[in-house]
Amino acid sequence: MVTRGWTRRQFFTRAATAGAVAIGGPVLLSACGDGDNGESRGRGGNTLERAREQGLVRVGIANEPPYTEVTASGEVTGVEPDVLRAVLKKLGIDEIEGIVTPYDQMIPGLQANRWDVVAAGLFMKQSRCAEVLYSEPTIVSTESFAVLAGNPEEITTVASVKENSGVKVAALGGAFEEGVLQDADVPEDQIVPVQDGRSGIEAVKAGRADAFFLPTLSLNDLLEGDDEMEVTDPVEDAPVTGAGHAFRKNDTEFHEEYNAALAEMKESDEYADILAEWGFNASDVEGVTTEELCATEG
Template sequence: MSRSAGLDRRGFLALAPAIGVAGLLTGCSRTEAGTGAPKEDKDLLAKLRGQGFVRVGFAGEAPYGFQDGDELAGEAPTLHREVFSALGVPELRPTLTEFGALIPGLLAGRFDVVSAGMSITPERCGKVIFSEPEFISPTALMVRKGNPKGLSDLVSCAREGATVGVLTAAVEASYAKAAGVPEGSVKTLAKQQDGLDALLAGRIDAFALTGISLRWLARTNSGAAVEVGTPFVPEIDGVKQWSAGGAVFRPGARSLRDAFDRELAKITGDPGRYVDLIGRYGFTAREVPPRSLRTADLCAARGPA
């Protein structure tokens, strides 16, 4: 769960100049009088039920949300399809976009929800609203076979002078900085496969991402001379970073988000059903978020009590 500095598991801010401030505000232009706060669209779920579909944005990042032939697959679309079906909206209508364009696209009204396993971070919570966590996935390192530098976490990367690869605008960049990895030793990469390739080419010593993502990457590159280490929970200013991901909604879609949460709780509260739904993508009962882990706490940079 992998995922990102700025706004998503990667970022809103980088695209702001290209889209323009006015364009970004278009999707939330209706406001409560005198407050400037987005007006809640309490009729959105009824609208979605009437049309029979919900527009979802995804970024082509396995195993969270990706195209498998003609099918929208992955953790988030599978869970979201189950949730929206229970809400009377049987179809997910997908839009593929770059990860960094998901938040701008959502705010501009290109889709109604982001289905990409996006990490819940305080920065993002300032722009959008999240569901309760769909999963947790601690960070891990992919290293060359044999782990020549003996790397176990980002603190060890800083200690050993290792070069760390992260996805563009991903949360792992902030984790590396907090662990003491110099900015010049953090290399940004566009795609997961780029990380593995850079590792094999010796351009980086470790590739930091969620354990789920790295296990999937290793699985799809069977035979590559890499290994994935034991997952760990990074800290920023003494606060554990749980790498929890969720669905993302516009600030004015609170009623839809709340209805979504009620159905999601039925799935995350039943580990057997959870694994039956998304076990094919590498998710296990270990990825079920504990009930004590709440989005409100994650948005406030607090972990579970």
């Protein structure tokens, strides 16, 4: 399937070269350059006030459709940026500028003022919730394994990985799935860190890993039209996963106003329509709270 000019596969190949992308603007350098401590950009002070004055929020994102996506024209999209953009408009902020960064650098970069918010499908868990202010949940998701067709190693659960010491599982370094494996005491020599979705798929095809652990929808996108591999049913022993948008601990005003605007949007068709466009169901989020998701170990 072609998506906004690129196939999903082409997107992962090309987006790996991208750094920061502003809507309607040029591709910038990745994540954080030498000597960039945030202060050089004039950050600090009241983030919400500054964002309203500038009409812009800088956002930490990933390269993982349907959560985040960068189009051929440079537009930052995906379910998380699209929800973020809609909520920010209610706060009088019209534009976002996305900075592509690894998951394990999203919170450090936020704390270092390299971006103002993270909207990347950064799933909540205890360690992350201790470091940032999460909005109320924007999405709830399931996890699956990508395996060779026929699932020769019969990998269906985290427990099935632990039971077979010869099995290796690829996971994005610093991502929620790597943490799930570690928290389940899966030995480190059974975990294969990878940098992005395409690398995870290639690791399985090349025999460096027997499975790739990632959200179900992300794997479905990655393997669209690929007959060599398949996606398992949702992993039963993976914890409930869900994401919100992450703010710095001292950005309490921004966080509070954002949550109020998000709650208002959730009452409209706009929220459900955005989630449906990317394959999510708004009803899955109903009743799920930040407090509940932040109780997830890890």
